[in-house]
Amino acid sequence: MEKVILNNKLECPVVGIGTFMLSPAEAENSVREALKMGYSLVDTANAYVNEEGVGRGIQRAIDEGFVTRKEIMILHHSEPGSDVGAYQAMERNVRDGKYGAEYGFDSERKSYIVILHKITS
Numbered sequence: 001m002e003k004v005i006l007n008n009k010l011e012c013p014v015v016g017i018g019t020f021m022l023s024p025a026e027a028e029n030s031v032r033e034a035l036k037m038g039y040s041l042v043d044t045a046n047a048y049v050n051e052e053g054v055g056r057g058i059q060r061a062i063d064e065g066f067v068t069r070k071e072i073m074i075l076h077h078s079e080p081g082s083d084v085g086a087y088q089a090m091e092r093n094v095r096d097g098k099y100g101a102e103y104g105f106d107s108e109r110k111s112y113i114v115i116l117h118k119i120t121s
Helices: 024-036 051-063 084-095
Strands: 003-005 011-013 041-045 073-077 099-106 111-118
Touching (some): 024 041, 024 051, 041 051
Antiparallel strands (some): 099 111
């Protein structure tokens, strides 16, 4: 699978599962199946109004052993300034040790990539 190198040297797949226009139930099933098939990039946004379904699909794929949390990349689209509160909450959780995260920016596609994983220890 083709990958791009982000500014922080993180490799990101070019192809993933998109969730735009999917209902929460469709997003759950589609994300689970995509992760089962070997995809690791999940494209989502708050504006899609299906993030809970995306999360359930990710959790199901993890629970069923198709993928680990650290293998999943989340591409989250946002308008500049629209998700400041969510970004700040994520930063606090990373700082407080609740989550680990890696960030990168694909300058060619003008997209941020975030890998967020829960700290279980």
